[in-house]
Amino acid sequence: MLSASTRVLLVLCLLACAGAAVFFRRRQNAGGGRGGRISGPKVAWLLYAVFLWFLVCPLVALDASVPFEARIVLGSFAVSMWLRGAAELYMLYVSRNWRPPYGVGHDLGCIALVGAGLVYTGEKWAGALDGRDLWALALVGLVLVTLVVEVAYAALFHQAVEGRTTGEDGVWFADAEQARFRRINRLTFALNVPLYAALAGLLAVGLGLNG
Secondary structure, eight states: OOOOHHHHHHHHHHHHHHHHHHHHHHHHIISSTTTTTOOOHHHHHHHIIIIIIIIIHHHHHHHHTTOOHHHHHHHHHHHHHHHHHHHHHHHHTTTTOHHHHHHHHHHHHHHHHHHHHHTTTTHHSSOOHHHHHHHHHHHHHHHHHHHHHHHHHHHHHHHTTTTTSSSOOOSSSSOOOGGGHHHHHHHHHHHHHHHHHHHHHHHHTTTTOOO
């Protein structure tokens, strides 16, 4: 379904993200990483979000074999997310004034952006859809679901740390030991399972692994 070059790039990006996630968790939990220790479920969610939002979406948007209307929606979202990523990294590691409500605001803006894109391209989705169309629409739907999930995570985390995410001692990650993060970690673990399954299924079809 996807072009050969996109399939190769997706596999390489997945391997790179997995390796980076392992390295990142080891560094954070060794006590040397800014922002605190991070739990297994949260590392898995971070890997998932980075891979889907920052890599899958732009690569699919650049693939001419994907329906043009879906490329518009996914490409717009990818640009917005890359701009957010640059701003968030600066606010975390340089100005040290990042707060979860900023992310929530951007997530809600992305939901509105994707929704507006679907409305703008609505004529395409209102007609007869082939397998390629349905695949692309399912990917857009998964993006929307993950944005809603991220809003919930950010709100729960902001409440758990009582807004203490800024300055030298700011906490950015939920670890596996503290009781205040227990509910967040359980919820993240529970949602990781269907989210990973959904993305794996879409990738299997897109990569042509479903036979």
